[in-house]
Amino acid sequence: MFHQKVRKRPESAEPASIRKLTRRALLCDAALATMAMVSLPACAQHGTIGLVSPPxxxxxxWLVDQTGRKQLLSDLLLQRITAVQTIYTGCSSVCPLQGALFSGVQDRMPHLQGRYPVQLLSIGIDPLSDSPSALHEWLARFQAGxxxxxxxxxxxDVDRMRTALSGSALPLGNLADHSTQIYCFDASARLRxxxxxxxxxxxxxxxxxxxGRT
Structure with missing residues (x-):
């Protein structure tokens, strides 16, 4: 009965913020539910998993962000706790799942207490296609704040960066087989x-x- 009442309400009577939140939750839930059924590429590059010691x-x-601004990687990472993922905007397989994952983390970020602000960074690994406008549209798809x-x-720089992130000496392979790992950096811009x-x-x-507490 509850769902029937909701359908009868005019859309204009529902606050835009609630509609946006509901849409994001539905996208996130649907994608996360799919994760367990996804067969990840066997040739995806992997290094060590867990704590990186030494950091x-x-x-x-240099990287160009979704606004067209050119910034050094160190400037993007310093004085923040950062979770990094690698994606490409033309991906229709695992990258939407990665977007849903970061959307879920974003929802919890206000509750993460620490000495430094927390941020999320999606690194485009297809420089020929991952333009500022493409990155902007990709972020908007997941209501990125x-x-x-x-x-x-x-x-x-892209292949060198991907290799350093993964910590693996294996060949990178096909772009579609990119890693779906998350890489976390401390406020000194060190991979931890x-x-x-x-x-x-x-x-x-x-x-x-x-x-954030260290």
Whole structure:
């Protein structure tokens, strides 16, 4: 009966913020429910999983974000606790699941207490297609807020960055077989943790919270 009443209400009577929240929740729930059924590529690049010891500082590189602004990787990471994922905007398989995962983390970010602000960063790994406008549209698809940005490195730097993130010496392989790990950085821009493929939202939040307290 409850659902029938909701359908009869005029859409204009429902606040826009509630409609937006409901849509995001539905997208997130549907995608996360699919994760258990996804067969991940066997050749996806993987390095170590879990705590990165000693911490790794990636070589600096220029990236262009969804607003067209050019920034150094170190400037994007310093003084914040950051969860990083690699995506490409033309992906229709695992990247929507990664977007849903970060959407779930974004919902919990206001409850993460620590010495530094927490942010999410989606790194585009297809510089030929992951333009600022494409990144902007990708973020909008998941209702990304101000604490979730996207940026693309240059064609010269992208493979080096992907290899450093994964910690693996294996060949990168096909773009579609990219890693779906999450990489967490401390406020000194050092890589401190690598997840397994498509980790749980609460697992990522626990790591971000712990890094925020150190």
């Amino acid at each position: 790794v500082r990636l070589d600096d590189a 101000p604490g979730w940005n996207a940026a693309t490195p240059t064609l010269h 943790w690598r997840s397994a493929d498509l980790p749980r939202v609460d697992e990522v939040c626990d790591v971000l919270s712990a890094l």
